[in-house]
Amino acid sequence: MSSYGRCYTKEVNGSSLPDKKPTVVFVLGGPGSGKGTQCANIVQHFGYTHLSAGDLLRAEQNSGSENGEMIKNMIKDGQIVPSEVTVKLLLWAMEESGNDKFLIDGFPRNEENRAAFESVTGIEPEFVLFFDCPEEEMEKRVLNRNQGRADDNIESIRKRFKVYTQSSLPVIEYYDSKGKVRKIDASKPVEEVFEAVKEFFTSLDDKVAA
Numbered sequence: 001m002s003s004y005g006r007c008y009t010k011e012v013n014g015s016s017l018p019d020k021k022p023t024v025v026f027v028l029g030g031p032g033s034g035k036g037t038q039c040a041n042i043v044q045h046f047g048y049t050h051l052s053a054g055d056l057l058r059a060e061q062n063s064g065s066e067n068g069e070m071i072k073n074m075i076k077d078g079q080i081v082p083s084e085v086t087v088k089l090l091l092w093a094m095e096e097s098g099n100d101k102f103l104i105d106g107f108p109r110n111e112e113n114r115a116a117f118e119s120v121t122g123i124e125p126e127f128v129l130f131f132d133c134p135e136e137e138m139e140k141r142v143l144n145r146n147q148g149r150a151d152d153n154i155e156s157i158r159k160r161f162k163v164y165t166q167s168s169l170p171v172i173e174y175y176d177s178k179g180k181v182r183k184i185d186a187s188k189p190v191e192e193v194f195e196a197v198k199e200f201f202t203s204l205d206d207k208v209a210a
């Protein structure tokens, strides 16, 4: 078995590939835009497995892994952890789930993430759900999140916004140029945002059923 997960790597031999490529939707948007909140709703209604790159990294940090200290420092500083670590965690979680439909939340966050996932798996996202939200609203939400996160403080948030603008928005623009972005006004209340989200997943289900 390669150092990555077995089923979802395109390398090695044919037998390592699953019968059918899984369906992947990338869920992107700034810190506090509501990615995790809406993913929980999508899971309930549409049978996806939710994989948050940030949650996987926090779990890895707390597991006593050799990368723990590096992950901790990078998260506190709002930096993006090298893809080598994150892609591996995502692939393990995909295999472990036994599902073939995934919401990948908070990934790819930069060009390096994007290229690594594509070259390791050969998977193209079905679409990219983009939660568009003004910075001041995101800041307010993150400061009120109360999940005890080391990066939900004003100093870390400022750094995360900068990284988001410099490194993550270009990835969204890349997918937009390929017609893959489904943009949502994420400043609205949770229920209204979900109404808009639902439409994209319902049309995908209709397309698959057709």
Ligand SMILES: Nc1ncnc2c1ncn2[C@@H]1O[C@H](COP(=O)(O)OP(=O)(O)O)[C@@H](O)[C@H]1O
Pocket (backbone or CB within 6 Å): 029, 030, 031, 032, 033, 034, 035, 036, 037, 038, 141, 142, 144, 145, 146, 186, 187, 188, 189, 190, 191, 193
């Ligand atoms: N549409 C919304 N309106 C107001 N608050 C929201 C909305 N969506 C999420 N929140 C709240 O904002 C905070 C950040 O949401 P979260 O889903 O964790 O965002 P993200 O994963 O994009 O950082 C949470 O406390 C959540 O309850």
Ligand SMILES: Nc1ccn([C@@H]2O[C@H](COP(=O)(O)OP(=O)(O)O)[C@@H](O)[C@H]2O)c(=O)n1
Pocket (backbone or CB within 6 Å): 029, 030, 031, 032, 035, 036, 052, 053, 054, 055, 057, 074, 075, 076, 077, 078, 079, 080, 081, 082, 086, 105, 106, 107, 108, 109, 113, 151, 160
């Ligand atoms: N693809 C990713 C996703 C998250 N992360 C790290 O994890 C932090 C928190 O990510 P998150 O997705 O949980 O944060 P939110 O956007 O949900 O607030 C990021 O600021 C990065 O430091 C990363 O390095 N690479």
Ligand SMILES: [Mg+2]
Pocket (backbone or CB within 6 Å): 035, 036, 052, 054, 106
């Ligand atoms: Mg989140």
